[in-house]
Amino acid sequence: MRINADFTKRVAVHFDETEWVQSPAAGVERKMLDRIGEEVARATTIVRFAPGSAFAAHTHDGGEEYLVLDGVFQDELGDFPTGMYVRNPPTSSHTPATEPGATILVKLHQFDSDDRTEVRQPIAGEGRVDLHRDAVEDVRVERWAAGEAVQVDADGGLEVFVLSGSYAEGGETFGKWDWLRVPPNGSFQAVAGPDGAEVWVKSGHLSQMI
Structure with a gap:
């Protein structure tokens, strides 16, 4: 699968003009912004989790970073509410889920293989x-x-x-x-x-x- 995969070109995706696509996990839908690969892919995606939904446990060989846009995203490391930025490096693993529901912006398989930097930080503040x-x-x-x-x-x-x-x-x-x-x-x-x-x-x- 290749979506907006030509990185020499300017690309704009307007949220209200794109449809949700069902993922392999029940209650989890996606809007794919860019993607190279099938279910395991280099991808930038808006993901919406229905209340009580979850993905199976998995390892991020290429790392993952996400920003919680709405609700509360959860895994073994804790609860991550709206406005939390999380960076999980290559070789990290988790079982993502949410009881109340959540929407996240997530980027997958875009880290250097030697990167081991973890970040868990709220975006609240003034200015930059x-x-x-x-x-x-x-x-x-x-x-x-x-x-x-x-x-x-x-x-x-x-x-x-x-x-x-x-x-x-x-x-x-x-x-x-x-x-x-x-x-x-x-x-x-x-x-x-x-x-x-x-x-x-x-x-x-x-x-x-x-």
């Missing part, structure tokens, strides 16, 4: 909140004021996911849970909407895909 940074990538949450003009370095590629508010970029308006991927050596110049914007940003990591 740094979540993870290394020689390859920079992951953070940024908050832009209403009408603010924003320019972000996209030399190594860029992903922007809207948590709340909106912004305009490249002739498009991006609202809640919309996703934009800018290729390496691209550009990102945006203007925040009338209510400002809170966005999850990941940059510098896409050069390896070209």
Whole structure:
């Protein structure tokens, strides 16, 4: 399976314009943003867990990072409520589940095989909140004021996911849970909407895909 697999191109996915797709697990649905592979894949996905649903225990050979968008996501390590960012490195394993239901943004099989960095951090705060940074990538949450003009370095590629508010970029308006991927050596110049914007940003990591 290949979805938005050409990393030389700008890609935008608007949440309200895409359908949920049933996963192999009962009560778990997905909106696939990009994907290379079948059930085990390099993937960026919005996943919705119905109350009481779960996935079977599994190991993330290529690592996983996720941001809880709604509800409470759970595994053996604890409960992760809305606004929690989690990074599980390669060789980590868990049994994901949720009693109350949850929606997450998750990226799979995108870590260096030697990476062993774990992160469990809430995104709450004022302005920019740094979540993870290394020689390859920079992951953070940024908050832009209403009408603010924003320019972000996209030399190594860029992903922007809207948590709340909106912004305009490249002739498009991006609202809640919309996703934009800018290729390496691209550009990102945006203007925040009338209510400002809170966005999850990941940059510098896409050069390896070209």
